[in-house]
Amino acid sequence: MITWFMQDLFVRHLVTYLLSLIGLLAHTQVLIENNHTPVVKIDKPKVSETINWNTLVPYAINVTDAEDGNSAYEEIAEKEVLLIVQYLENPSLVDDYLARINQDLVPLVAMSQSTCFNCHAATTKLIGPSFDLVAKRYSAKDNAKGYLMERLIIGSSGVWGEEKMPPNPDITEEEAGLIIDWILNQEDNPVQFYVGLEGAIRTPEVQSNSDKGVYVLTAAYKDHGSTSSLKNKKLGLQTITLRVK
Numbered sequence: 001m002i003t004w005f006m007q008d009l010f011v012r013h014l015v016t017y018l019l020s021l022i023g024l025l026a027h028t029q030v031l032i033e034n035n036h037t038p039v040v041k042i043d044k045p046k047v048s049e050t051i052n053w054n055t056l057v058p059y060a061i062n063v064t065d066a067e068d069g070n071s072a073y074e075e076i077a078e079k080e081v082l083l084i085v086q087y088l089e090n091p092s093l094v095d096d097y098l099a100r101i102n103q104d105l106v107p108l109v110a111m112s113q114s115t116c117f118n119c120h121a122a123t124t125k126l127i128g129p130s131f132d133l134v135a136k137r138y139s140a141k142d143n144a145k146g147y148l149m150e151r152l153i154i155g156s157s158g159v160w161g162e163e164k165m166p167p168n169p170d171i172t173e174e175e176a177g178l179i180i181d182w183i184l185n186q187e188d189n190p191v192q193f194y195v196g197l198e199g200a201i202r203t204p205e206v207q208s209n210s211d212k213g214v215y216v217l218t219a220a221y222k223d224h225g226s227t228s229s230l231k232n233k234k235l236g237l238q239t240i241t242l243r244v245k
């Protein structure tokens, strides 16, 4: 009788224990998952549009994120919204291109969440040199990567002119490595990217073999996590493919 009673008690305790464990796990799960993925939408141009060579094509992006807010109410930092534009000679190349797009997105997103785009752009000089010029200057030099990673983190002056680059202590060594690798690659065929919710895409003069060509537009925004988990940031993106003539 006593043993039966004790067994019963033991089983009850075990059940209570297991139930609380499951509860705890479920709770943790909620904490990890309650940051939602941002919804990024390219409102302009429309997918059905054909774009022309040698023109300015207006674009507009909308971002909504359950935690960060809605770009329509100015709750999203515009400088963290990116558009990458790529011309491909044939629609059959789109899948391969998209499979590799993280190589551009990861460093660009890291830069968009820092201060880089206040002073640097792809091919035009702002306060700092354009990335294609930085690549031209260093890509053939020994230890360019190590040198530039250090300059990036501690700041730079006296190389390009009068303006100084302040230190960038928010950039981790790992991010610095990815960013500098990416910048050093921007010499010959720089990635065409735009920062902000709206603007205009400049298309070049008509390209050869362009009868099948398409433009691929990828808009992206990485959120800031949720209050319970700032590390669990999520990237939202949308890609559209447009014909060109």
Ligand code: HEC
Residues within 6 Å of the ligand: 111, 114, 115, 116, 117, 118, 119, 120, 127, 128, 129, 134, 148, 151, 152, 156, 157, 158, 159, 160, 161, 162, 163, 164, 165, 166, 168, 171, 179, 183
């Ligand atoms: C306040 C403006 C400003 C910000 C913000 C800024 N830069 Fe710069 N950057 C400059 C200027 C100016 C120079 C040129 C400095 C010089 O002449 O040595 C420069 C130079 C550079 C260079 C070349 C360094 C060299 O020694 O030749 C790289 C690479 C670079 N910036 C990347 C970045 C990245 C990546 C970020 C963001 C993490 C960033 N910059 C943020 C203004 C800025």
